[in-house]
Amino acid sequence: MQKAPYLTPEALTAFIRTALAEDIGDGDHSSLASIPAEARNRAHLLVKSEGLLAGIELAHLIFSEVDADLRVTQLLNDGTRVKHGDIAFTVEGKAQSILTAERLVLNCMQRMSAIATYTAHLTSLLAGTSAKLLDTRKTTPNFRLCEKWAVLIGGGVNHRYGLFDGIILKDNHVDYAGGIRLAIEATHAYLARTGRQLPIVVETRTLAEVQQVLDTGGITRIMLDNMAPTLLRKAVALVAGRFPTEASGGINEQTIAEVAGTGVDFISVGALTHSVKSLDLSLKAY
Structure with missing residues (x-):
């Protein structure tokens, strides 16, 4: 654990x-x-x-x-x-x-x-793959400590605990910032200005956005959001091991094995903590 x-x-x-x-x-x-x-x-x-x-x-x-x-x-x-x-x-x-x-x-x-x-x-459905199961911030207010702890006990991996210990540039952040490159560059400037060292995950919705992240660099992990397995395979091939990849968005027990088979490194599932x-x-x- x-x-x-x-x-x-x-x-x-x-x-x-x-x-x-x-x-x-x-x-x-x-x-x-x-x-x-x-x-x-x-x-x-x-x-x-x-x-x-x-x-x-x-x-x-x-x-x-x-x-x-x-x-x-x-x-x-x-x-x-x-x-x-x-x-x-x-x-x-x-x-x-x-x-x-x-x-x-x-x-x-x-x-x-x-x-x-x-x-x-x-986690048992990921057998035979290298994918690891992540939780999310979709937790019960004031009960997150216990819910994240339970994920560890069950064999999963904690994502960031809250907004303070990791940066995830999601679709709204990217859109508000004016694009992926601008969002990443602004993030690096903020970290340098504040003297912080935090992991940076960037959410992508298309192969074009994945390429933008690769062209910009300076991040920790690429999130592949709401991509069908066929598109996930293409995204993983495009990344080619340069950064870890994370599949997210509506993944459940019926689809998780197929998603893991695409070669992604992590799979995040909000239902671990919000739908049990x-x-x-x-x-x-x-």
Whole structure:
């Protein structure tokens, strides 16, 4: 699994605290009202559908943030293939604390597991090719950290994390800048002026635009957007290994193998993070 610079203790703590504040507000009144403060209990994470498990490491952090005295016993690891009836972990401690943490743990793990599952599935369809699967910025606001993390667990590769750590000159950037050459030249001037070193990806829509990128140079990768496989093959041949290539635009499980067969180096799929159905998980007292 590639290194994820966004998975810092500070970022994880900030995410968890914000999410808990959203859910708890001025108190978990259901638990405070019905469960004695001194009551202790235990629960386990029950898997109720098939898929790839993700979010165990995050669950540890959530329980610890809610109550440092909760004790989690991990039975399965992130990236484990699971089926109905599997138990991922147990948690013991103050009953009120378990109940307060329950929904955030489930919300995170269900969605992360779904993303990891779909990522693993699409990655399996790339077998026999050199193409790597990329995610996109089509993520849930304030949940990107978890969604990008889940892609890694599923065997995919993170694209840039946000607007700040990579430059992608898409069609609108190119059109607003007055063309590909002007967009690239302006980008280099900006990077020199600001003292930044960032990768530059340029989106192309036609073979003529691919040629313009090749003529200009000074970029990191060429994105081939919404091109049919026949056109992708021509684009890859035109690039001839001078820059890595990335296919994007409406690629799904029915088309991804054919796209990979064109020789592109990367395939980006927004559906990894915007169109998955959560894996069915439940935290049950026992």
